[in-house]
Amino acid sequence: MSGIFISFEGPDGAGKTTAIKRIMPQLQKMTDKEVVLSREPGGSPISEKIRKIILDIHDEEMDPRTEALLYAASRRQHLVDVILPTLNEGKVMLSDRFVDSSIAYQGGGREIGTKEVANINNFAIEGHLPDLTIYFDVTPGVGLARIKKDHEGEMDRLEKAAISFHNRVYDSYAEIVKQNPNRIKTVNAEQSPDKVAADALNLITTRFPKIFKVQGE
Template sequence: MSGIFISFEGPDGAGKTTALNKLMPLLQKRTDKEIVLSREPGGSPISEKIRKIILDIDDEEMDPRTEALLYAASRRQHLIDVILPTLQADKIMLSDRFVDSSIAYQGGGREIGTKSVAEINDFAIDGHLPDLTIYFDVSPEVGLARIRQDHEGAMDRLEKEAISFHNRVYDSYSELVKNNPQRIKTINAEQAPDQVVSDALAVIISRFPNIFNKGE
């Protein structure tokens, strides 16, 4: 398998999806390889159906372990349908969230335990971790303020959780960053959006200089 797999992580309101949409064309200009952009939960037909269940604001009674299993199921299907075929075709895979999200949100946020959620997802991903993960670091207070401003009140089931939930998510991400220094690189997402994109671009080019070696 010769493609490159890069995931993008961050708490709610980190701005990673917006940054990713700006980053992708900048990366494409620097490489001859095709770039595929996808997201989790979702990214393929079956996974998108699971996404609707997970994030539905009417599913407030969902058990935390059920939620964790649904995320893992969606991830497995996304891996089979999109990620692995992309890598096998020697393309570049960019995923808006991957396994670290479950460890942070369900393991930490839902207090199931990061080890237990990691084990569920070990089964789902079968050893296929990203080559690089860009973590968009933003405090829960700043992230949630952005969401309230941008969404005008239309928040999904996880975004509507109490600040204590989001603090646990943030702390779990911090542990992941600390424990995976080679794979996970941190970007200050409280900077101006253009600077966030610039910093992420620099990290990716630095990690894969032979891939992103074309001029602007």
């Protein structure tokens, strides 16, 4: 595969989706490769159907292991339908969340085991990890305050979880970052949106200088 795979991770309220929207057009101007943006859960027709089940606020009785398996199933379909074809065509693949989210949210947040969830997802992705992951670091208190302030409509099932759940997610992310220093690079997401986007963009262009040509260089 000749493409580049970049994922974006972070707790709820980290502002990564906003940052990605700012980064994507800038990246496209810096390269002759097509830049493709997708998301998880979802990203392809079947995966989007699974997303609706996972995040439905009426599915409070969903078993944590069922939830983890649904995320892995959605991810597998997304990988097959979108990510691998994009990479095989030599394009730049940006994904708003990928496997690290499941390890942090289901493995840590739902307390069913980070190793167990990692194993489920290893089966789903067959070793296809991102070339670079940008982690947007925001503490649960700050992130949840942002969601309550800015959210339009009803929050989804995971956003409505107790603060203890979000604390476990945050701690799990910290461990994932620690274990993967070469792949995962951190941005302080408690800065202004402009600074967060600029820092993330800098991490990407620094990692792939031959792909993304910074103006003036």
